[in-house]
Amino acid sequence: NAGVTQTPKFQVLKTGQSMTLQCAQDMNHEYMSWYRQDPGMGLRLIHYSVGAGITDQGEVPNGYNVSRSTTEDFPLRLLSAAPSQTSVYFCASGLAGDYNEQFFGPGTRLTVL
Amino acid sequence: GESVGLHLPTLSVQEGDNSIINCAYSNSASDYFIWYKQESGKGPQFIIDIRSNMDKRQGQRVTVLLNKTVKHLSLQIAATQPGDSAVYFCAENPYSGGGADGLTFGKGTHLIIQP
Numbered sequence: 068n069a070g071v072t073q074t075p076k077f078q079v080l081k082t083g084q085s086m087t088l089q090c091a092q093d094m095n096h097e098y099m100s101w102y103r104q105d106p107g108m109g110l111r112l113i114h115y116s117v118g119a120g121i122t123d124q125g126e127v128p129n130g131y132n133v134s135r136s137t138t139e140d141f142p143l144r145l146l147s148a149a150p151s152q153t154s155v156y157f158c159a160s161g162l163a164g165d166y167n168e169q170f171f172g173p174g175t176r177l178t179v180l
Numbered sequence: 181g182e183s184v185g186l187h188l189p190t191l192s193v194q195e196g197d198n199s200i201i202n203c204a205y206s207n208s209a210s211d212y213f214i215w216y217k218q219e220s221g222k223g224p225q226f227i228i229d230i231r232s233n234m235d236k237r238q239g240q241r242v243t244v245l246l247n248k249t250v251k252h253l254s255l256q257i258a259a260t261q262p263g264d265s266a267v268y269f270c271a272e273n274p275y276s277g278g279g280a281d282g283l284t285f286g287k288g289t290h291l292i293i294q295p
Binding site: 071100102107108109110111112115123125126157159166167168169170171172173174 | 212281282
């Protein structure tokens with residue numbers, strides 16, 4: 068199994084641009100989530116999904132959209148990038164009901180100029 | 181503010197010694213407390229969790245202690261090895277919404293292993 072994969076690994080955007088961060092998992096996990104990690108801070112939840120067709124907001128959802136059309140994929144869309152969205156983004160997946168053990172991808176480092 | 185925090189941002193230990201990483205929490209209603217390890221350039225990796233009705237749980241070379249009286253969580257790593265060098269995060273699962281609405285992470289402690 069490849070586990071959780073994320074693309075791209077690095078991205079630089081200009082303010083106002085939009086883009087999609089890709090996330091895929093091959094473990095047949097129902098639960099998927101997106102976190103952002105800023106320097107000196109822990110991870111903060113952006114959006115999550117408990118299954119295909121179901122998404123919900125986390126702690127910091129503003130400026131981001133998600134969709135879950137398949138079990139495997141959970142893309143994160145930045146609608147109009149802002150410098151405050153400069154961060155490292157992690158996608159994670161896990162078994163439904165076992166929310167303590169999340170399997171994280173390698174991350175996408177995003178810089179917004 | 182953060183409901184889960186760490187006492188020390190950096191901890192330096194000698195290889196072979198035991199390491200103790202501490203964490204304070206404020207949400208007494210949390211159902212689970214969890215430790216994650218993040219190596220440089222990688223995503224966090226689950227280490228161990230403990231339910232709020234327990235005070236100790238052991239894994240492979242790791243022990244987590246929970247003191248609900250003082251709202252304190254610790255991770256003990258036995259015989260620290262170079263591969264243990266990482267940032268360690270404590271997290272809590274408030275279990276609100278059934279637990280799906282995410283973990284609350286602390287800021288992290290950087291464990292440095294001295295040869």
